[in-house]
Amino acid sequence: MIEVKDVYKIYKLGDQEVHALDGVSLKIEDGEMVSIMGPSGSGKSTLMAILGCLDIPTSGSYFIDGQEVEKMSEDKLANLRAHKIGFVFQQFNLLPRTSALENVMLPLQYDGLNAKMRLEKAKEALEIVGLAERMYHHPNQLSGGQQQRVAIARALVNEPAILLADEPTGNLDSRTGAEIIAMFQKLHRERHQTVVYVTHDSFTARHTERVIHIADGQIKREEMIAEPLIAGVAHRPEDGNNGSALDKQTGKKKEK
Amino acid sequence: MNVMVNVRVALRALLANKLRSFLTVLGIVIGVAAVVALLGVGRGATASITDRVASMGSNLISISAQRRFGPGMSSGTSVSLYFSDYESILKNIDGIASVAPVYSSNFTVNTSSRTSNYEVTGVTPNYLDVRSYTIAEGRFVSEEDYLSNKQVVVIGSQISTDLFEGLDPIGRKLKIKSVEFTVIGVFESSGSSSGMSSGDNIIVVPLSTGYSKLFGSNAMSGGKQTLSSIYISAASADTVDQVISDTELLLRSNHALTLNDDLPFSVSSQAQALETLSEVSGTLTAFLGAIAAISLLVGGIGIMNIELVSVTERTREIGLRKAVGATRKAILFQFLVETMTLSILGGVIGVLLGSLIAMVFTWTGMITAKVTADVITLAFFSAVLIGLFFGIYPAFQASKLRPIEALRYE
Numbered sequence: 176m177i178e179v180k181d182v183y184k185i186y187k188l189g190d191q192e193v194h195a196l197d198g199v200s201l202k203i204e205d206g207e208m209v210s211i212m213g214p215s216g217s218g219k220s221t222l223m224a225i226l227g228c229l230d231i232p233t234s235g236s237y238f239i240d241g242q243e244v245e246k247m248s249e250d251k252l253a254n255l256r257a258h259k260i261g262f263v264f265q266q267f268n269l270l271p272r273t274s275a276l277e278n279v280m281l282p283l284q285y286d287g288l289n290a291k292m293r294l295e296k297a298k299e300a301l302e303i304v305g306l307a308e309r310m311y312h313h314p315n316q317l318s319g320g321q322q323q324r325v326a327i328a329r330a331l332v333n334e335p336a337i338l339l340a341d342e343p344t345g346n347l348d349s350r351t352g353a354e355i356i357a358m359f360q361k362l363h364r365e366r367h368q369t370v371v372y373v374t375h376d377s378f379t380a381r382h383t384e385r386v387i388h389i390a391d392g393q394i395k396r397e398e399m400i401a402e403p404l405i406a407g408v409a410h411r412p413e414d415g416n417n418g419s420a421l422d423k424q425t426g427k428k429k430e431k
Numbered sequence: 432m433n434v435m436v437n438v439r440v441a442l443r444a445l446l447a448n449k450l451r452s453f454l455t456v457l458g459i460v461i462g463v464a465a466v467v468a469l470l471g472v473g474r475g476a477t478a479s480i481t482d483r484v485a486s487m488g489s490n491l492i493s494i495s496a497q498r499r500f501g502p503g504m505s506s507g508t509s510v511s512l513y514f515s516d517y518e519s520i521l522k523n524i525d526g527i528a529s530v531a532p533v534y535s536s537n538f539t540v541n542t543s544s545r546t547s548n549y550e551v552t553g554v555t556p557n558y559l560d561v562r563s564y565t566i567a568e569g570r571f572v573s574e575e576d577y578l579s580n581k582q583v584v585v586i587g588s589q590i591s592t593d594l595f596e597g598l599d600p601i602g603r604k605l606k607i608k609s610v611e612f613t614v615i616g617v618f619e620s621s622g623s624s625s626g627m628s629s630g631d632n633i634i635v636v637p638l639s640t641g642y643s644k645l646f647g648s649n650a651m652s653g654g655k656q657t658l659s660s661i662y663i664s665a666a667s668a669d670t671v672d673q674v675i676s677d678t679e680l681l682l683r684s685n686h687a688l689t690l691n692d693d694l695p696f697s698v699s700s701q702a703q704a705l706e707t708l709s710e711v712s713g714t715l716t717a718f719l720g721a722i723a724a725i726s727l728l729v730g731g732i733g734i735m736n737i738e739l740v741s742v743t744e745r746t747r748e749i750g751l752r753k754a755v756g757a758t759r760k761a762i763l764f765q766f767l768v769e770t771m772t773l774s775i776l777g778g779v780i781g782v783l784l785g786s787l788i789a790m791v792f793t794w795t796g797m798i799t800a801k802v803t804a805d806v807i808t809l810a811f812f813s814a815v816l817i818g819l820f821f822g823i824y825p826a827f828q829a830s831k832l833r834p835i836e837a838l839r840y841e
Contacts, residue, residue, distance in 0.1 A: 229833065229834040230835040249759055250758045250760070254758075257755065264838070268754075271744075272447045273447050281755055282756050284440050284757075285756045
């Protein structure tokens with residue numbers, strides 16, 4: 176379970192203070208699948224970085240499984256990132272000139288496992304994302320969707336409590352994006368993986384059980400989805416009216 | 432998190448970036464090789480000059496005419512050293528073990544198959560004692576050869592090889608300025624390849640024969656026989672200074688010079704020459720040291736350049752590694768191992784390459800290079816330390832960033 180209480184993140188730009196996060200509180204239970212939705216500049220990526228322990232809040236507190244994150248030492252934080260959190264980036268962030276398998280093995284290098292165990296776990300993770308037959312390919316020999324699947328395998332390889340993804344479909348076309356979301360849904364369904372992802376797209380957001388709407392650094396609204404869309408089956412509406420209630424509230428235009 | 436895993440991580444990172452690794456190593460190799468080769472050659476040159484001077488004989492004092500250039504003189508006028516000066520030194524100066532007069536000039540020397548130009552030196556039998564040469568084969572010019580103007584010659588080992596191509600030269604004939612001489616001995620090779628005082632390239636004839644058959648009017652001045660130099664071997668090191676001042680006084684009186692006149696001869700001991708040379712070689716070493724320092728600096732800048740160029744990519748890589756759970760210590764250790772591997776590899780190859788260049792100098796006979804342990808140590812550790820610093824410093828900076836900042840670094 177993760178819990179955020181009254182978190183602020185303030186950047187200084189010259190004399191001006193920018194409140195990227197302006198008093199955010201939220202709670203995500205184990206086994207939930209949640210999306211965080213908002214327009215660009217709403218602070219959703221900042222929130223994600225804090226959830227992933229990649230950044231620290233200016234004030235407020237953050238608990239993972241009851242442990243308070245800001246009170247942790249650097250090494251404890253690293254340990255937390257290694258064991259509790261799997262993070263998927265918009266730009267994939269794979270090491271170039273390094274095979275898919277070795278990219279997936281990267282988190283295990285800091286885990287004290289022996290070589291055989293590392294190899295087994297990495298292969299297993301690649302099988303889960305369906306890339307077992309391409310494990311020796313380098314990132315530049317893989318398509319965007321395949322690269323993102325390698326990144327997901329890397330995030331999964333340590334069997335993290337929480338899988339976090341920052342705009343995981345942002346750099347992909349809609350069909351490939353749907354494959355990635357389908358992957359998350361499968362992990363959630365079959366392995367009860369806690370999944371949290373950020374998107375600016377309400378269609379993508381509606382594939383989860385809960386959508387947290389964020390704008391101007393504040394949570395505006397939470398919406399429970401009784402029947403989440405099924406990735407690959409649901410079709411993106413073309414009239415722009417799907418989920419219109421949400422869009423009227425956030426004032427954001429729907430993307431095609 | 433064990434050490435072996437860290438080492439493996441570092442080596443894998445190096446292999447994944449072969450070109451970058453290669454360029455970094457190259458920078459270090461060039462820096463180290465330049466210093467090793469340069470200092471090796473410099474030290475070798477200094478050592479060979481000093482050795483050569485030292486090998487000319489202990490307690491040796493040499494007297495030679497100085498060409499004087501000055502106002503009111505036609506350039507190059509010289510006062511000659513006469514054979515009679517030698518005789519008066521022999522008669523009047525105390526504390527002398529031996530005195531050897533010498534006249535040298537260049538002549539065409541030919542055998543049936545070879546013709547070449549060499550310096551031919553006319554000597555007396557005691558030349559051998561004064562100049563500490565040894566005879567490898569045959570014998571030296573004897574008293575009898577000298578007194579009866581024998582047409583005999585003693586040659587250096589290099590000349591023997593050049594003229595007789597490996598045949599035993601003793602008893603063979605050669606012609607100097609069309610005058611036939613018989614080879615009676617060969618000097619022992621001194622091992623050094625060239626130079627003014629090496630015994631390998633000299634041709635020696637009895638001085639008397641030289642005057643009568645070879646040197647002709649060039650060796651005459653005002654009806655008197657002249658000399659190029661007179662070598663004196665002092666009886667002991669303690670008498671050297673006394674012999675020099677006595678000889679200077681004697682020369683003044685022989686040439687009718689007062690104490691106020693400049694002495695047109697140089698009378699100097701080997702000790703003085705060595706002192707001068709060690710000053711010169713000190714300057715030479717300092718100069719080479721400065722050039723070597725520049726090479727090392729340039730090599731160092733090369734290393735910095737490569738390391739800093741790769742910082743952007745490495746910063747993002749560090750961000751990613753931290754994001755997936757690497758501790759700061761793990762990151763620093765990885766970069767320490769990476770740069771140490773590159774630096775040491777570069778240092779070792781650089782030392783080998785530098786030594787090879789120095790060896791090439793030695794093989795071609797230009798200079799016997801001396802690559803010493805201190806040169807290797809200096810070059811190796813300077814370059815390795817520069818490499819380590821510029822390899823680790825950016826990593827150290829990047830490891831301080833929060834993962835999200837490092838990942839955003841452009």
